[in-house]
Amino acid sequence: MFSTKAEYGVRIMAHLAAHDGTAPVALGSIAEAEALPLAYLEHLVQRLRRAGLVESRRGAHGGYTLARPAEEITMAEVVSALEGEIAPIECITADPDGRVMCAREANGERACPSKLLWTRVQGAIVRTLEDVTLSELIRPVARKKAAV
Amino acid sequence: MFSTKAEYGVRIMAHLAAHDGTAPVALGSIAEAEALPLAYLEHLVQRLRRAGLVESRRGAHGGYTLARPAEEITMAEVVSALEGEIAPIECITADPDGRVMCAREANGERACPSKLLWTRVQGAIVRTLEDVTLSELIRPVARKKAAV
DNA sequence: GCGTATCCTACCTTCCAGGTAGGTATTCAC
């Protein structure tokens, strides 16, 4: 489903949000706190940086900070920065306008018979990811509705 | 996300539903119609059979039929028969009661900081899959064909 | 200029999705 890239990356973001003070947080301290390999996290955090989700300061006492307030960062941004485009199966993609396409349609063939299903699944995933912000993640706040 | 197992399997089911007459449909004819490798489909259809979703008749003029009416078969059943348990990331599972668990919780550790997110994503996926029946898939019925 | 940190590129290894192969058992038509 989602790989550990998404999992680890979300945890990086959550960690940054939780320690969102003045000073940047060194990736080494995150790796230690979360018990994850530093060298691997470096790859992930670079994706987050290139996506404009975190900012970095190099050198001594450097580290990372959120590029925007946690309330304004959605999980859809985080996950797609890490995993690339979100599609439940290969042939389903979304073009820049947000129209969901089946790859087979493109070359004049008829759509997958199951397009309806995968587009709905994709919609559900994307909507959910867009609906959860980083700040919600770090506040186990009075959400507690219908705890499935 | 989902592998081709789910994609192909759903197409098998859709094909069976579309040709749901008296006679069983040979897998070879499905493979040909869908342009998929027969030998691989055999693996998939066995999973569907063991899950009680299709029935088989061996020998000449044998083949497969739906085990239940298409309206009563949900995509959740089909996909989980093919892919196994549906979880957006490894540490999220659902116990027999349907309670969503984080693997880390089990061993006395605290839950992933991001559990909230993944449980919601899982919920959205499962609810969507449960909501789409096989019969809906094969009838592009009364759905606005215009805007896609 | 030294230590600390980010940044960058290349590589390595394990796993498994996706597929192949070959055989056996069952049923039908004749």
Added chain:
DNA sequence: GTGAATACCTACCTGGAAGGTAGGATACGC
């Protein structure tokens, strides 16, 4: 009963990617 068609079963193969490692270059604080 024979042969063709079909489901059923088990084992194997293979490319690519997930997940991780290595090593250095670059920037910053003191």
